[in-house]
Amino acid sequence: MNANEKERIFTEMVRKQKSTITAVCMMFTDEKTPVDDLVQESLINLWQGFDGFEGRSDVRTWVWRVCLNTCISIDRKRKRRPQTTSIDDTCRDILSEDGGSRQDAQLKLLHDRIHQLGVFDRAIVMLWLEGMPYDEIGMIVGISAKNVSVRLVRIREQLKKMSNLNEEED
Numbered sequence: 001m002n003a004n005e006k007e008r009i010f011t012e013m014v015r016k017q018k019s020t021i022t023a024v025c026m027m028f029t030d031e032k033t034p035v036d037d038l039v040q041e042s043l044i045n046l047w048q049g050f051d052g053f054e055g056r057s058d059v060r061t062w063v064w065r066v067c068l069n070t071c072i073s074i075d076r077k078r079k080r081r082p083q084t085t086s087i088d089d090t091c092r093d094i095l096s097e098d099g100g101s102r103q104d105a106q107l108k109l110l111h112d113r114i115h116q117l118g119v120f121d122r123a124i125v126m127l128w129l130e131g132m133p134y135d136e137i138g139m140i141v142g143i144s145a146k147n148v149s150v151r152l153v154r155i156r157e158q159l160k161k162m163s164n165l166n167e168e169e170d
Contacts, residue, residue, distance in 0.1 A: 010050050014043065017063045020130070021046075024064060027114065027126045028071035033078060041074060042067040057139065064127065064140045072119050113162045121155050128152060 001009075014021070025038035046066050053062055114125055120141065127137040134145040143151070 006050070010047060013059060013063075014046070017060060020060060020063050021067050023130060024067040024071055024126060027111075027122055028075055030115070033074065038071055038074060042070045045070045058136070061136060061140055068123050068140065072123075075119060113159055116162065117155065117158065121151065121158070124148060124151050125155055 021039060021042055022035070025035050025042060028038055029035040046063065049066055053059075114122055117125065123141055124137060127140060132140075134148040138145045138148045141148075
């Protein structure tokens with residue numbers, strides 16, 4: 001396949017998988033790592049691995065794996081660096097205090113709780129929230145469908161405990 005054909009096929013794949021790429025990156029974003037940076041790194045890795053994709057799995061599964069591995073790698077690198085605070089971070093916090101709607105607050109609370117989970121559990125929750133079947137989730141993260149089911153039960157219990165702890169603090 002020539003370079004133009006490869007670029008056309010890749011662009012079409014990215015267009016179809018845009019929501020998947022964004023969803024994975026959104027779960028790993030924080031004040032220090034904007035979602036655009038994670039999406040860009042994921043696209044670079046998708047492009048670099050595009051020739052090696054043999055079609056043994058669904059394209060969506062492959063995209064999930066590449067984006068997930070990219071975000072995990074960036075998250076690990078970020079955690080190894082010393083913590084710093086910039087004036088931009090402080091300004092962003094002040095500007096974001098707009099008193100959004102109750103639904104926005106609930107979504108942020110859920111996002112924050114999911115973000116407290118370990119990387120592996122966070123990935124499973126993201127895939128489950130996307131409506132993927134257990135066998136496909138297992139294929140992406142490398143465990144059995146039964147293990148996915150067990151992990152989801154444990155994750156729900158963890159999230160419920162986080163919810164109960166927050167209610168006790170209020």
